[in-house]
Amino acid sequence: MADADSPYHHGNLREALLARAEAVLATTGADSLSLRALARDLGVSHAAPGRHFRDRQALLDALAVGGFTRLNEGLRAAVEEPGPVTARLAGMGRAYIEFAVANAPLLSLMFTVKHADDSSTELRELGHQSLRIAAGLIALAQQEGVVRAGEPDRLAQVAFSTVHGLAALAVGSLLEDTPLAEATDLALDVLLTGLAAPRGDAARPGA
Amino acid sequence: MADADSPYHHGNLREALLARAEAVLATTGADSLSLRALARDLGVSHAAPGRHFRDRQALLDALAVGGFTRLNEGLRAAVEEPGPVTARLAGMGRAYIEFAVANAPLLSLMFTVKHADDSSTELRELGHQSLRIAAGLIALAQQEGVVRAGEPDRLAQVAFSTVHGLAALAVGSLLEDTPLAEATDLALDVLLTGLAAPRGDAARPGA
């Protein structure tokens, strides 16, 4: 079985497993992700993955952690864009939706609840981190008077809901023939209008 | 093996399988749903479910169809409530979120994409039906001048996104200590404010 060029130790199996797993996840979905198949793909024995991931769920959890990490990087990048705060809010929404539709099965893992208790804690924390990033930008928008008063955390939950839900619709083919970009524009316009300061002087979000 | 009281034909196996499957789904999740375990629970042989569902996915699809059917009934009921149209819109949102959090694993099945092609068509149609119900109420609200102009279908997508996303957050334990009812109120207020007619005379949705 062992080719001449296969050293006994792979050297980087954990990372290789994660990389390959993410590829499989993106193409054929989480259900068809088999530890043994991964091992075959990487040319190691069927039990080798067990050294790095206690069980299948542990692998999925690790993938989810990676997903949140990348997502949060993207959100933070959107926060630091130049430009008016409402534009940055919209940009964050777009960044979220782009990530979500480009990584739909991964996102599903990230939000699926069946994680083991320990990694569940880590994942929840990462999710809260996403929300906190949004809340930070919202708080800034409040200071500028373009977003209504209220707990930034809670307003961030609403904003998050909108974009997360829209991504779910898109992935589930429920947008019919509406182009995602148009649906996104409309959703962000409704959201930002709803979040805007009650009346009068506030900058209008859309244009 | 065969007890005296077990007739050769179960008589209602398909429905029994669905009922038991939904119970298992609600308690231990879709992953732990095994055709063989269902068969055991119902006292039939391990291959009996195969007579009613081509494969495991077909069972899951049937569950999803049932879920959409019940959901749409609930949405239609909300449409037919008495009262002002904005209140009915909010009621529909609440109905959706209640259903979603009370049937989280089922909802996940309903929106998960891995269905076989044929039932996928049926499920997509049922999902569109949900959207159309919302669109109908939105169109009515437009006639009354309390919702902005625009394709009702597209505005319905936005409304759907908001409540679907909020439900996802709730199920994923991302609302921290925010009570779901409060998050719902805020989300619906933001949504209906954003959907409201641009300015001036329109009835204000929140209060």
Added chain:
DNA sequence: CAAACATTGTTGTCAATGACAACATCGAGC
């Protein structure tokens, strides 16, 4: 330097599962 030790990988095995095939039983309609 060599000997313990931890890490990582391997082979072997087991029970559970989904899927299928071949056969059995039942009921409905000719």
Added chain:
DNA sequence: GCTCGATGTTGTCATTGACAACAATGTTTG
């Protein structure tokens, strides 16, 4: 009352996740 389709049963197979026992490698330390 016979045939046939629907429904259930037994038997079997390959795949899988999980675990145990063992092997090879790298690391620490006496």
